[in-house]
Amino acid sequence: MIPVLLIVIPLVTGLISFFLKEERSAKAFALLSSVATLAVSLISLFQSGDSLSTDASWLPMLGSRFSVSLDGMGKILTLLTAVSFPIIFAATYNNKYKSPNAFYGFMLLTQAGLMGVFCAMDLFLFYFFWELALIPAYFLCSKWGGEKRIPVTFKFFVYTFLGSLLMLVGILFVYFKTPDHSFAISSLYNLALTYGEESFIFWLFFIAFAIKMPVFPFHTWQPDTYEQAPTAVTMVLSGIMVKMGVFAVIRWLLPMFPGASERMADIVMILAVTGMIYASLIAIRQDDMKRLVAYSSIAHIGLMAASMFTGSASGIQGVIFQMFAHGINIIGLWIVIDVIEQQLGTRKFSELGGLAQKAPVLAIMFVIMSFANIALPLTNSFVGEFLMFNSVFNYSIVLGAVACISIILAAVYTLWMVQKVFYGEVANEDRVVLNVPINTQLMLAVLVAVVLFFGIYPQPMINLTSETVTKIIAQIK
Template sequence: MFDFIQNHILTLIIFIPVIGGLIILFLPERHNLIRWSSLIITLIPFTLSIMLYAGFDRSVSGFSYPGGLQFVERYSWIQAFNIELFLGVDGLSMPMALLCTMLCPLCVLASWGIDKGIKGYFFLFLLLETGMIGVFCALDFFLFFISWEVMLLPMYFLIGVWGGPDREYAAIKFYIYTLIGSLMMLLVIIYMYLSATPHTFDMTRLAQLGAGMEFKTLCWIVLFIGFAIKVPVFPFHTWLPDAHVEAPTAISVILAGVLLKMGTYGMLRVNYMMFPDVTFKMSMFIAVLGMINIIYGAFCAMAQKDLKRLVAYSSISHMGYVLLGMASLTEEGLNGAVLQMFNHGVVAAMLFLLVGVIYDRAHHRRIDGFGGIASVAPNYAVISFLAFFAALGLPGLNSFISEALVLLGAFQKYRIITAVSATGVIITAAYCLWTIQRIFLGKLNEKYAVFPDINAREFISLLPLGILVIVLGIYPHPILALMKPTVRFINNLITGSGI
C-alpha cells in the first residue's frame, strides 16, 4: 500500500480531487456532508504533498529524466501522437504544488457559507484543483495545455454563478482573456510538436529542439504573451481586478494564490528552460515590464476605494517583483522570484480571506465605510495587521526576504530599473498603512459598534498562513532549499547560452 502511494504519488495528488468531486455529485444534498467531504478530499492531496516534500531530494537539479526530475511517472496515453501522462517535479514546481495543495483546504473552509448549488460549487472547485496541480506537475506539453485549459470551465462558473453583482461581465472577460492566451500557446505547442523529429510533446526533449533563432524568438514572444495574460503583465492585466473583485472569497484566494503563479511558472518552465538563448536576449524587456507592474500596480492600488480591488491591484504590483527577479538572471534574483511566488501566494491568500471576513459582516468593502474596527474586533485586527505588514515587506516577515533578494539580484544588472522599482516598496507601504489606518484605526464608525470578531472557522483558515508568514520571514530555508539547485541550473542554462 505504502509502496503504491510512493510510486504513484503525483497521479494520486492530481486525480484524487476530481474523483472526489465526481463522488460529491452523487452524494445526497446535505450541506454539511458535502462541505466536510470536500474538506477531507482536499486534505488528502495536502497530506500527500507533505510526503512529497519530505521525500524530495534537495541536491539534484536539471531538466531531464533520468536526471533532475523527481517522482517521475510516465504512462502512454495517446500513442498515435506520442502523448504521455508524464509527471514529475523539480525545485520549481515543488513549492508551487505545495502551495496549491495547502491553499485548497483553506479555501474549502472559506467556502463554508456557500449554500446555492453547493454540489456544483465543490465539484467545480475540485476540478479546478486537479487542473492547477496538473499544470505544475505536467512534463508533457499536451498534458500541460489540457490542465491549463481545464481550469477555464470551473473558473467561468465559479466566478459567474457564485460571484458578486458584476459577475457575468467578470466571468466572460476572464474567459476570453485566458482563451486568447491559451490558443496562442496551442499554436506554438503544435508547431513545436511538428518541428521535433520524431514528433513529441515531451517537454524535456522539446527543450533540446534545435531551430532557427527567428523561429525561436517568435515562439518565445507568443508563449510569453500567453503566460503574461495569466500573470498578468501590464497591458494584459485588465481582467484581473474584475475577476478578483467579483469572485467569491475562496476563488479570489485561488486566483491570487495559485493562478497568477501559473503565468510566471509557465515562463520559467517553458520560456526559460526551453528557449534559454532567447530569454538571455529578452531579459531587459522582462525587467522593464516588471518595473511597470510594480509601480503601476502600486499606484492603482493606492487609488482604490474598494478593499478587494486594492488587494487585487497589489497582486499586480507584487507579481512585478517576480518578473524583475526573473529578468535579473542572477541566482539571488531568481531565487527571490520563485520565493516571491510562494510568499505572495501566502500573503495574497491571507489578504483575500480577510477581505472575505469583513465583507461577510458588513456586506460592503468600501475602505472609507469603516473606522476603528480594531477596537471592536481586536483579533481580526491583529491578523490583518500581520497580513498587511507582510504585504508591505516588513523585515521579519516573509515578503521582505523575497523582495530583498529580487532587488539585490536585479541591482547587479539593471541599476536604474531596480532603483525605480524600489520606490514601489514605499508606495506599497503607503497604501497598506493608509488602509490600516482607515479601516482599523481612528474613530469607531457607529454603524459597526457591534462587529462580531473573527470566528473559529475563519481563524483556522488564517492560522496556517499566519504562521508561514512569520516562520518564513525568519527562516526561509525550508522553501529556499527546495528551489536552490533548480534555480542554479536555470541560471547556468541561460547565462551559459548567452556566451
C-alpha cells in the first residue's frame, strides 16, 4: 500500500494542481502534497512485510503487472525524493513563476514518476515511470528555463530519448527471452542469455543509464541543462533524477546481466574514472556557479559509476549511501546559488565577492555544504566516498589512486568557488542587498542537520540497505 500512496499522492495532486487558479494556492497545495508524501515515506522506514508491496493486474495482454515494492534501497531513494521536494518547494517559496499552477503540476508529476521508478518491480512499469519522470522535466526546462532554454532542452531531449529508445529495444529483447513472457523482476533475474546477447543488451541498457547519470562521455547535456533550467528544476534533476540512472544500474543492469557486467567492468570503470578527472579539471576553469556545481556532480557520479561495477558489497553499499548524501548536498548548494541569483541577478564569479560580510548565515551554510561536497569527514558524503574509494581501490590499485586525485581537485575548485563568491572585498557594492528569507534559512539548516547527522552516525542508513546489498551481491555472484 505504501508505494502506491507514494506514487498516487503526487500524481493526483499534480493533476489537480493544473486547475488551481491562484499562485498562492498552487504553492501551498504543492507544499502540502509533498509534506504528505514525506509523511508516508517516513512511515515506510518503520514498516516491513506486506504493507511495502503491491501487485495488481495492469496490462495482462503484455504480461506486465503493476508490481511495486520497497526494499532498503527503494526506501532510501523514495525518502530522498520525499525529503527533497518539500525542501525545494519551501526554499524557493518566494520565487515567482509564470503560470505557477502548471509549474507545480509538472513538478509533482515528476515526483510521481521518480517515486514509481524507485518502487517498480516490473521492467515495463519501470520504463513507464522513467518516461513519466522525464517528460514533465522537458516541459519544465523548456517553458521556465533561461535564455538559451530551447536549444539546450532540445539537446537534453535528444540525449535522453536516445537512451530511452535503446533501453526500450533492450527491454523488448529481454521480454522475449523470458520463458513466461513477463516483465517481472523475478523472471528477468533468471534470464538465460548467450554470451553475445548478454554483451549486446548490456550496452543498450548501460548507455541509457549512463546518459542519465551521466557518465563521461555522455554527459554534455548536463551542464547546459543545469545552467538553463530554473533552479528548482535543477535541484530535482541533479538531486534526484540523476540517481535514477545509478539506481537502475543497481536494480536492473547488474542483476540482469551479471556476466556482462563483470566483463565490461574494466571499460566502464576506466570511462568513469576518466570522467571524474576530466570533469574536475573542467570545473576548475568554470566562471559560473551552476556550471561548476554541474561538473562537480559529474565527477561525483563518476565515482558512483566506477564503484558500482566493482561488484563488492562495500562499493554498492557506498553508492546507495552516497546517492542520498549527494542528493542532499547538491540541493543545499543549489538553494544557496538560487538565493544569490534571485537577489543579485548573477552567478558569475567575476561579478560576485565578499558575500560573507553581507550574508554570514548563508556563507556558513554554503561553506558546510561545500565541505560536504568535497567529502570532509563527519559530513555524510565522507562515509559514502570512503566506501566507494575503498572498493575501487580493492578492484584496482591504479584506478583507485587515479580516482583519488579527484579528491584533491575537488578541494581546488570548491574552495575556489567559496573564495570567489563569499570571501574577499564586496564586489558591486550598490547591488549587494542580500536578504536571505527565513524559510530558505530554515531549509538550509535542515539540510545541514541531515548532512551532519549521517556524517557522524551513518549506521542506521547502512543497516537499512545491507539486506538489499546482500541480495544483489548474491545475484551477481
